[in-house]
Amino acid sequence: TIRALFKQIFAASLKLQQKQHEDALLVSRARKPEDTVVAVGSVRIGGGTPVIIAGPCSVESEAQTDAVARVIAEHGLGLIRGGAFKPRTSPYDFQGLGVEGLKILREVADRYGLKVVSEIMTPGDLDVAVRYVDIIQIGARNMQNFALLKEVGALSTPVLLKRGMAATIEEFKFAAEYILSHGNPNVILTERGIRTYEKATRNTLDISAVPILKQETHLPVLVDVSHAAGRRDILLPLAKAALAAGADGVMIEVHPDPSVALSDAQQQIDLDTFRRFMAELKTAAPAFV
Amino acid sequence: TIRALFKQIFAASLKLQQKQHEDALLVSRARKPEDTVVAVGSVRIGGGTPVIIAGPCSVESEAQTDAVARVIAEHGLGLIRGGAFKPRTSPYDFQGLGVEGLKILREVADRYGLKVVSEIMTPGDLDVAVRYVDIIQIGARNMQNFALLKEVGALSTPVLLKRGMAATIEEFKFAAEYILSHGNPNVILTERGIRTYEKATRNTLDISAVPILKQETHLPVLVDVSHAAGRRDILLPLAKAALAAGADGVMIEVHPDPSVALSDAQQQIDLDTFRRFMAELKTAAPAFV
Amino acid sequence: TIRALFKQIFAASLKLQQKQHEDALLVSRARKPEDTVVAVGSVRIGGGTPVIIAGPCSVESEAQTDAVARVIAEHGLGLIRGGAFKPRTSPYDFQGLGVEGLKILREVADRYGLKVVSEIMTPGDLDVAVRYVDIIQIGARNMQNFALLKEVGALSTPVLLKRGMAATIEEFKFAAEYILSHGNPNVILTERGIRTYEKATRNTLDISAVPILKQETHLPVLVDVSHAAGRRDILLPLAKAALAAGADGVMIEVHPDPSVALSDAQQQIDLDTFRRFMAELKTAAPAFV
């Protein structure tokens, strides 16, 4: 019918406009077809070889951090993650060691030739953070902390931006656009699961976000399997799925003794489990950085 | 069976522990049975008489703000809301007038004897904000901006805390606990809808959160009907429902000419619609402040 | 800009087409402006006076059903609900008394002059059901059981259609359209909460659905507060909110001794609590049928 025809024309026009609008964004692959590669030391994120970013949820001590760093270095990986400023639901939970934690991370990382990824939660901490951190993580709860996005946009330090727990893929892209439009092109997108009704996992890993973000943006895309799952027993299949779907790498929480961890005890894996994880993942993808 | 009996005992024990833990919170009604009343000038929020907080989504100009303020004062209401720092999905959208907007709000509010509610998005803006604002709003995207929560916790200015768009009621309470535990007891909880699959409304107003928060905490509870609905045509029934469910008041966006508004054009109502809204709401609840 | 103007034109055109499409539906108020009133005996649902439909989750025995029916009649209410065919997550849970349950319901209802609402789950049970039931309930899990919808559409018995637990308001309207388009105009829509991430309640009552359904359709709209809440302590404020939002009535589960109920033990209220519920609800709305 004529009516259906008009409807299709209108819908197509709208979609086209929407697409043109999105294509104009700095994050858009239409605007910059080649992949952005974020280089940190010798590690190249988004350069074709997947990265594994491992480390404890929270930096708790020098010994704990060193134990994890040693295993990371043992596998030839170049990055360590660890939380010094911790976003915790309750004010009475462990809030992280703060700057002291950053110092431990830096010292241990330097010992093993690793680069440091750590979350910063507020603009006021950026000045000190850039002295210790190689990649600034913006956590899920701060994906739309626009003041923070603008501030890291004014830096040149790479930014690992996590998807908010109820953010749409479109909002995620716009959050990255805040950073790029303020001058910092070194943004790494990280899918970490979204909040749904399903409670078998802590969050629902939105695996479809990986190919969509790879198509629509030129930025590297990682998957944080630990926060997505919230349980240890499915981390390996999720990591395999992430790489199979085209992710540029995987984040995973590792702790020498998860049962006494000060945060995320349920989802961190111990050192031996991490060794097995790496061994089995190599069957899926041969090389990591 | 024995097994089922043990299960009930275990479950009951866990629930009891959970309850004891929650009862120990500063926000908990178990700890402070009497209602907290947040007094701002002559307005008492949580004092038994519902409040209506109206105003434009964004402060756009002195004339626009004045037009709304006049109608608010006309109805004997004591509060005006207006955004000066605007959290916007895209960096290319109108970001608010900033401090200039706060000054306009203050000047217009003083002209009509109103108190000012306005959102602050980052700790760095608090110093200037407290000079112009009577109630600091923490928006949904910042409900777990813990650095910001701690900072407003160190002030005595009342805080209107909005529920995050995917926050559980429990997380909402803990966010308020951050503020109380840092010393500021003047917190107003505001339900503004949660993000669900339903797209007929911008968010899904979780009306059940109202009686639950009233039972479990001693804090005033408001409902922001404009952000919940994202459309004008159901604001009145939602406001009636909110008050019927026990809310201490309602927030609503009002603009002299919504069609040219710089933000939230779809959900703001014009001045005449607001007058009708107030008239009809009075049939549901006789008095407002 | 021209582009933005075209976008608005396209969007408006699409919206208009969508509206015209929806206005053409049999359920649409645009097509039939006056309210549909479903009459069952002397009870008129949708006729301006709210109805309260109470009764046990499951019919368990004649004595249990009689005890509830007596209290219903005591309050001058004309309807009793009770489950004979029970949709249960596990095959090992109590599946209802089946036809035996319908017979008990009928007998007890006749004793007190009540009309019977009971769920039917499959077309094969309709023949026997219509002998005992005055209003056939289609449960949330069967909202899109299209074979069942078509079959009840071929009957003249009124149908109480519950919203699916992840159904959009639009899908809900189309489910009703299945019934109307097969010839049965006597449909009562019932909002019973949708599934979200929030776990403080069993489901999230979508209170906005009430005014939207009242605006867009001519059918009566009820709210099932028991399944929405999944807990007893907020049923009264939810019922008040439902009526304030414009609902034509409320469904609530009542059991003489909820602690031994064979289903939904957590959310049913006992007889005395029901008496208090009715007393307090009368302050919100003076008369019920």
Next chain:
Amino acid sequence: TIRALFKQIFAASLKLQQKQHEDALLVSRARKPEDTVVAVGSVRIGGGTPVIIAGPCSVESEAQTDAVARVIAEHGLGLIRGGAFKPRTSPYDFQGLGVEGLKILREVADRYGLKVVSEIMTPGDLDVAVRYVDIIQIGARNMQNFALLKEVGALSTPVLLKRGMAATIEEFKFAAEYILSHGNPNVILTERGIRTYEKATRNTLDISAVPILKQETHLPVLVDVSHAAGRRDILLPLAKAALAAGADGVMIEVHPDPSVALSDAQQQIDLDTFRRFMAELKTAAPAFV
């Protein structure tokens, strides 16, 4: 503290009981450690070699079905899917060819030596269905159509059970348990995406469900990438991810000319795209049945 210790004991006890309860289910891997393999002709689903189930959303004509079947056979695949009874949101949408569609499917499938998968929506259609269909599909909307589950449980025909669009993994297992407990052990679980707030995809593929279902049950697990995505451009990465996560196979909708398809026009792929899909998928997994 003592309190925290007790809490852990209680929580562990509850979890243990829950686990014991689930381990007792017929679907549970604890009860039957070895994988269930559903054999249909020479195709073995769950036997280690992944299956690809392709075919049109709806059977529209003999020619259309034949065109798809030829390409399926060309790739050495043994199964064709096609809808004859279609669950459609609107009663005015194409409802499928019904029995006529089943006959076309059977005839075409026999021509190419394929086995037939087709959805049955109501118990009344089972008698005729078993004459034409090799695997009965229970769609997402009927996952908790318990009467239908019981009826297919009484057959020996294999059942492909799709996860409901808002079903938890636990509810999904219980739905399968209905079938097994009524006597039919040949159940294939199919993840097809769940409904969330994200609109970039039709549903959110819950990739975590794959390893969880493989661990907790002994049943084969497939992934329907077409309904999960609702768009064509990410089907290949989703299929790769599904297999990498441990799925026993993938379902995908194929149509000779999707633009004129009577249903799901947006997500079906044409024959050439399907050929490329198969070619590229073979780099991820070498053999399919």
